Amino acid sequence: MSTELNLVTKLKENNINPSLPRIEILEYLYKNRIHPNIEEIYSAISPKMSSLSKATVYNTMELFEQKGIVNGLHIESNEIRYDIRTDRHGHFKCIECGAIYDIEVYDVKSELSTNNLKFAIITEEVNYRGICKNCIEKNNN
Amino acid sequence: MSTELNLVTKLKENNINPSLPRIEILEYLYKNRIHPNIEEIYSAISPKMSSLSKATVYNTMELFEQKGIVNGLHIESNEIRYDIRTDRHGHFKCIECGAIYDIEVYDVKSELSTNNLKFAIITEEVNYRGICKNCIEKNNN
DNA sequence: GTCTCTGCAAATCGTTTGCAATGCT
DNA sequence: AGCATTGCAAACGATTTGCAGAGAC
Numbered sequence: 001m002s003t004e005l006n007l008v009t010k011l012k013e014n015n016i017n018p019s020l021p022r023i024e025i026l027e028y029l030y031k032n033r034i035h036p037n038i039e040e041i042y043s044a045i046s047p048k049m050s051s052l053s054k055a056t057v058y059n060t061m062e063l064f065e066q067k068g069i070v071n072g073l074h075i076e077s078n079e080i081r082y083d084i085r086t087d088r089h090g091h092f093k094c095i096e097c098g099a100i101y102d103i104e105v106y107d108v109k110s111e112l113s114t115n116n117l118k119f120a121i122i123t124e125e126v127n128y129r130g131i132c133k134n135c136i137e138k139n140n141n
Numbered sequence: 142m143s144t145e146l147n148l149v150t151k152l153k154e155n156n157i158n159p160s161l162p163r164i165e166i167l168e169y170l171y172k173n174r175i176h177p178n179i180e181e182i183y184s185a186i187s188p189k190m191s192s193l194s195k196a197t198v199y200n201t202m203e204l205f206e207q208k209g210i211v212n213g214l215h216i217e218s219n220e221i222r223y224d225i226r227t228d229r230h231g232h233f234k235c236i237e238c239g240a241i242y243d244i245e246v247y248d249v250k251s252e253l254s255t256n257n258l259k260f261a262i263i264t265e266e267v268n269y270r271g272i273c274k275n276c277i278e279k280n281n282n
Numbered sequence: 283g284t285c286t287c288t289g290c291a292a293a294t295c296g297t298t299t300g301c302a303a304t305g306c307t
Numbered sequence: 308a309g310c311a312t313t314g315c316a317a318a319c320g321a322t323t324t325g326c327a328g329a330g331a332c
Contacts (some may be wrong), residue, residue: 050146109249194313218321
């Protein structure tokens with residue numbers, strides 16, 4: 001089964017009409033697990049699909065998020081980043097090099113864990129900011 | 142000891158020159174624990190301090206955050222909200238009524254808990270989004 | 283032919299920046 | 308005088324909106 005077919009299947013499984021821009025964007029997301037923002041997605045695909053509009057990238061990512069195949073990541077205040085990995089995990093953003101790392105989150109013990117408060121949780125984000133290992137080592141030289 | 146004096150003391154303790162806008166903003170933050178954004182702070186204080194500029198609110202909040210007397214809350218992608226409560230806790234934002242609730246977070250078990258990865262954590266945010274108790278009840282009627 | 287999807291341009295809005303005016307020591 | 312603080316207006320940048328044209332069934 002070709003990669004292309006997998007992408008189309010993935011879209012159809014999630015009730016998304018598999019148009020060309022949507023296939024391209026989904027492929028990009030699978031191959032570039034860097035929690036990209038809209039600009040990164042757009043400028044990566046735009047060269048091989050010159051008609052692509054940034055508005056389409058916005059539309060598509062909103063659709064993907066609604067359908068649950070990506071999660072929006074609000075670790076920055078000035079942009080949304082997108083994560084194709086949707087199982088529970090957190091993120092660490094290095095304020096020096098800008099890299100975003102996936103962090104395994106095994107358990108969050110909070111008021112909401114017990115459901116005593118009867119709040120209906122739709123999304124959960126665990127975000128850290130700081131200096132990553134690489135940058136700490138770099139700074140020590 | 143008057144409230145005013147407490148505010149000045151608080152600022153001085155944190156090496157902040159207690160100017161009038163800073164005192165007013167700090168007072169607002171203590172009296173209105175609603176995780177306000179810049180606009181809310183500005184429009185609340187502006188009537189009794191007509192010279193106040195929104196730029197000053199931005200400057201002041203950035204300063205307060207640097208000095209550690211407020212935390213920036215990135216639960217929304219399009220704005221920063223500020224929390225005068227700085228001990229460890231999380232937040233729940235109701236996507237229906239917009240209210241932001243403080244949530245007690247007792248423990249977060251993650252890769253970073255063990256410090257094996259030697260990442261230097263500067264901030265931690267635990268953010269939930271969903272429907273709050275009140276709105277769930279309202280919807281059931 | 284209708285309904286969906288896309289692309290372009292303008293508008294919106296939170297935030298940042300540059301700079302002059304003011305205030306404090 | 309010199310440095311910190313403030314205020315105004317313009318600039319910026321991510322996102323949204325309106326709408327017209329293209330595409331699919």
